[in-house]
Amino acid sequence: MPSHNSEIPTPLIGISIPLFDRHNVTVSIKRDDLNHPNIQGNKWHKLKLNLARAKKDGKDTLITFGGAYSNHIAATAFAAREQGFKCIAFIRGDELANQPSQWSPTLKNAAENGMQLHFLSRQAYREKDSKSFTKHLNTQFHNAYLLPEGGSNPLAVAGFESLMHDIETQQPEWTHLYTAVGTGGTLAGLVKYAKIKPERSIQGVAVLKQADYLIPQIKEWIGDVPHNNWSLLQTYHGGGYGKLSNELMQFKQAFETNFKIPLDPVYTVKMINAFYQELQLGHIKKGSHVILLHTGGLQGNR
Numbered sequence: 673m674p675s676h677n678s679e680i681p682t683p684l685i686g687i688s689i690p691l692f693d694r695h696n697v698t699v700s701i702k703r704d705d706l707n708h709p710n711i712q713g714n715k716w717h718k719l720k721l722n723l724a725r726a727k728k729d730g731k732d733t734l735i736t737f738g739g740a741y742s743n744h745i746a747a748t749a750f751a752a753r754e755q756g757f758k759c760i761a762f763i764r765g766d767e768l769a770n771q772p773s774q775w776s777p778t779l780k781n782a783a784e785n786g787m788q789l790h791f792l793s794r795q796a797y798r799e800k801d802s803k804s805f806t807k808h809l810n811t812q813f814h815n816a817y818l819l820p821e822g823g824s825n826p827l828a829v830a831g832f833e834s835l836m837h838d839i840e841t842q843q844p845e846w847t848h849l850y851t852a853v854g855t856g857g858t859l860a861g862l863v864k865y866a867k868i869k870p871e872r873s874i875q876g877v878a879v880l881k882q883a884d885y886l887i888p889q890i891k892e893w894i895g896d897v898p899h900n901n902w903s904l905l906q907t908y909h910g911g912g913y914g915k916l917s918n919e920l921m922q923f924k925q926a927f928e929t930n931f932k933i934p935l936d937p938v939y940t941v942k943m944i945n946a947f948y949q950e951l952q953l954g955h956i957k958k959g960s961h962v963i964l965l966h967t968g969g970l971q972g973n974r
């Protein structure tokens with residue numbers, strides 16, 4: 673099984689169609705989906721410094737949280753196995769607790785990788801970050817390292833420094849950088865570590881409805897540093913988290929056929945679609961150099 677090689681940056685490749693030429697923009701896609709077959713894309717950047725910290729602190733167990741199709745659950749299960757941690761995950765929804773045959777491919781795979789799955793009712797899941805539940809976890813599982821849902825925390829954000837460094841080296845002329853947003857940890861990391869130039873902006877595309885609540889947390893993660901303009905685009909969620917309209921499904925298939933680049937159904941398809949729409953709306957100036965960050969998530973296609 674190939675492992676991560678931080679010496680070799682993932683490819684950044686130009687893509688071209690008449691639409692881009694008409695608007696006079698150059699477009700590249702940063703193929704970070706190719707950084708690892710299992711711990712893929714942004715999930716690796718979020719995990720890597722957290723795993724190093726867990727090891728340094730002598731922890732032997734990872735505990736985390738997520739839904740039945742979560743890329744973070746898939747990545748954490750695999751990383752835990754690869755790096756020799758025990759791993760426990762609390763899964764949202766308890767209807768499948770005793771029916772492993774009904775589990776999603778994500779959960780089946782995570783269990784095969786040794787992840788212990790505990791199912792919580794939706795109500796209990798909402799309390800997962802409460803002081804009392806955290807205390808309960810810390811007493812029941814001593815020597816465990818807690819990773820939040822989606823894997824985003826300050827160390828996760830710091831994990832994007834190296835990715836941003838690669839992007840600056842591979843395409844120093846970039847003016848627009850697009851990424852998909854679930855928790856906003858990835859967006860915060862890109863904003864925090866991008867070199868500042870007046871013509872630059874970083875666009876996060878929310879894949880869930882009513883994503884306004886993410887903004888204070890994103891600002892906190894970015895911290896008190898000078899940074900480029902950034903925004904959270906909130907009109908391209910296509911009906912909400914995990915929802916894929918027929919139009920988006922067709923967009924995904926057309927893109928994949930055209931460029932031979934696979935997209936995931938939850939994040940990257942909405943991010944790239946948002947870029948196309950913004951371009952057609954005339955929101956992207958002539959002469960711009962656009963980078964679309966492929967954050968991975970391809971396990972979600974199963």
Ligand SMILES: *Cc1c(COP(=O)(O)O)cnc(C)c1O
Pocket residue numbers: 713714715743744822824852853854855856857858859936939940967968969970
């Ligand atoms: C988790 C995920 C995201 C969202 O990342 P956040 O840091 O939570 O905003 C984007 N793309 C893919 C493929 C993901 O798996």
